[in-house]
Amino acid sequence: MRPFKEAIFYQIWPRSFKDSNQDGIGDLQGIISQLDYLQSLNIDYIWISPFYQSPQDDYGYDVSDYRNIDPSYGTMADFIQLVQEAKQRNIGIICDLVANHTSTQHAWFQEALNNPNSDKRDYYFFRPIKEGLPNNWISIFGGSAWTQVNEEDYALTLFTPTQADLNWDNPKVRQEIKDIMRFWLDLGIAGFRLDVFNTISKIDGLISKYPQKKGFQFADDYILNRPKGQQYLKALLQDLKQDYQFITIGEGMLIDQEAAAIMCGPEKNQLDMIIHFDLHMLGCGPLGKFDFRKGYLYSTKDFKNILHSWNKAAIKHHFHVASTMSNHDQPRAVSRFGDDHTYRFESAKALFAINFFNVGSPFIYQGEEIAMKNMKLPIEEWKDFEAKNTYQALQSMMKVPAFLAKKIIQKMSRDHARGVMQWNQSAHGGFSDVQPWFKVNDDYESINVENQNEDPHSVLSYVRQLTHLYHTIPAFTQGKHTESMLEHPHLIVMHKDDGKQRISCICNFSKKKMKYTLMEDEVVLLSNIDHHSLNQLQPYETLITLNTYS
Numbered sequence: 001m002r003p004f005k006e007a008i009f010y011q012i013w014p015r016s017f018k019d020s021n022q023d024g025i026g027d028l029q030g031i032i033s034q035l036d037y038l039q040s041l042n043i044d045y046i047w048i049s050p051f052y053q054s055p056q057d058d059y060g061y062d063v064s065d066y067r068n069i070d071p072s073y074g075t076m077a078d079f080i081q082l083v084q085e086a087k088q089r090n091i092g093i094i095c096d097l098v099a100n101h102t103s104t105q106h107a108w109f110q111e112a113l114n115n116p117n118s119d120k121r122d123y124y125f126f127r128p129i130k131e132g133l134p135n136n137w138i139s140i141f142g143g144s145a146w147t148q149v150n151e152e153d154y155a156l157t158l159f160t161p162t163q164a165d166l167n168w169d170n171p172k173v174r175q176e177i178k179d180i181m182r183f184w185l186d187l188g189i190a191g192f193r194l195d196v197f198n199t200i201s202k203i204d205g206l207i208s209k210y211p212q213k214k215g216f217q218f219a220d221d222y223i224l225n226r227p228k229g230q231q232y233l234k235a236l237l238q239d240l241k242q243d244y245q246f247i248t249i250g251e252g253m254l255i256d257q258e259a260a261a262i263m264c265g266p267e268k269n270q271l272d273m274i275i276h277f278d279l280h281m282l283g284c285g286p287l288g289k290f291d292f293r294k295g296y297l298y299s300t301k302d303f304k305n306i307l308h309s310w311n312k313a314a315i316k317h318h319f320h321v322a323s324t325m326s327n328h329d330q331p332r333a334v335s336r337f338g339d340d341h342t343y344r345f346e347s348a349k350a351l352f353a354i355n356f357f358n359v360g361s362p363f364i365y366q367g368e369e370i371a372m373k374n375m376k377l378p379i380e381e382w383k384d385f386e387a388k389n390t391y392q393a394l395q396s397m398m399k400v401p402a403f404l405a406k407k408i409i410q411k412m413s414r415d416h417a418r419g420v421m422q423w424n425q426s427a428h429g430g431f432s433d434v435q436p437w438f439k440v441n442d443d444y445e446s447i448n449v450e451n452q453n454e455d456p457h458s459v460l461s462y463v464r465q466l467t468h469l470y471h472t473i474p475a476f477t478q479g480k481h482t483e484s485m486l487e488h489p490h491l492i493v494m495h496k497d498d499g500k501q502r503i504s505c506i507c508n509f510s511k512k513k514m515k516y517t518l519m520e521d522e523v524v525l526l527s528n529i530d531h532h533s534l535n536q537l538q539p540y541e542t543l544i545t546l547n548t549y550s
């Protein structure tokens with residue numbers, strides 16, 4: 001299988017990818033049925049969001065049994081078949097390891113609740129109710145981070161109230177996680193995406209309050225990037241890497257470059273690559289994606305500065321970035337960063353080109369390759385806990401009026417990314433023969449895989465051409481990365497040069513025409529519009545060019 005530094009990754013959120021058994025929920029056999037399609041995208045690895053047994057309060061990120069497949073997704077035999085059939089196509093399967101927390105339905109948690117003498121009590125953070133709320137930490141999804149779980153106890157739940165944080169200071173917990181990883185590695189998987197790995201260690205004693213702040217606070221200083229968590233991770237991976245070869249992709253929640261440099265990079269024995277949040281936080285206020293006070297406004301320059309700063313940091317500190325334009329937690333890329341109305345094709349293709357020129361490995365999120373758009377969801381159809389809970393929290397804790405709270409959620413909701421995959425124009429978008437678990441986006445008759453499959457101008461065809469170039473021109477992955485026109489307000493220009501060839505991405509990331517002249521020896525390899533005119537770039541026009549040194 002291709003080394004991760006040269007690879008293209010594709011993320012599947014299984015519930016919405018493809019339903020094979022007609023129960024309205026995507027499943028593993030559905031993924032198997034689309035392996036030829038995935039291969040046609042020239043991808044190397046598939047990261048699948050969790051499919052383990054789970055009550056689905058956070059759609060699988062609340063695991064109740066790490067060694068079993070949730071019946072809605074299929075069986076272990078299906079999974080083994082998936083790994084084998086993917087391997088036959090030179091595609092590796094990356095599992096999602098959710099090890100910061102378990103579902104409160106997990107046997108460990110249940111035992112801890114039911115037996116006061118059980119060693120599982122120390123797997124979690126329990127605090128007595130009679131002593132009052134232990135601290136003022138806020139959950140990532142709004143409300144207190146402490147949930148009353150029985151008559152006596154609060155448990156720390158940094159995400160939904162049914163996701164209880166694990167106590168990584170307990171060596172038994174670390175051993176359990178290691179055993180779980182071995183279990184999946186023995187089944188032949190290619191690696192793990194580690195869910196919020198930079199919160200696994202909390203400050204000793206969960207100290208009470210932020211000194212000068214009142215009310216509930218996001219406990220970033222106390223839960224993110226803590227050195228002990230880094231040591232635990234290092235020891236865990238060092239040990240496993242003696243027996244297995246596998247890729248680790250860390251989701252760094254709100255991670256900064258300094259922490260990324262510490263946790264990622266070959267000599268660090270920690271992670272192979274890192275997912276950061278900075279691009280997704282563009283135009284948001286300091287409190288995160290639902291902090292609307294900056295109006296979600298940003299310029300191309302702001303967008304470019306984030307790309308540039310991470311590209312520069314990755315080169316300087318030798319870490320590898322998992323470059324994403326969207327995922328299951330973000331709105332659709334073309335709606336968030338592009339123009340999903342007038343320039344949907346152009347801007348979606350431009351985002352792909354940029355993503356493939358960033359330093360790191362490009363990730364494609366299901367549906368991005370056909371430029372699926374945000375959903376238009378009335379409040380009754382919201383599914384995601386984060387959306388529903390933050391809607392309430394914005395009103396009760398931040399005193400935001402309901403109409404504004406609704407607008408904010410509709411702008412940034414994770415539900416946008418979770419609409420079912422639009423395969424064709426038949427009923428339910430070809431995702432299933434029956435009514436899917438979630439609304440099919442209204443536009444499925446025009447936006448779907450089948451429509452774009454044979455159309456040479458489609459986003460899908462562009463993606464196939466781009467991924468093909470990525471794998472055939474060594475400069476893409478071996479070349480020295482540079483950027484030019486950094487001060488230009490609308491043009492994003494990046495280069496990769498391996499001494500034999502120089503490839504460039506020249507992107508007019510705006511709705512206006514821009515002047516630009518190619519060099520004499522520069523040939524256009526791929527364009528996202530039909531007719532390139534000399535000395536001028538059309539709105540969102542993006543050229544991938546090649547100079548060959550003689």
Ligand code: NOJ
Pocket residue numbers: 058061062098159195196251328329
């Ligand atoms: C990050 C995952 O991407 C998200 O979907 C999930 O809700 C949280 N971690 C909690 O597991």
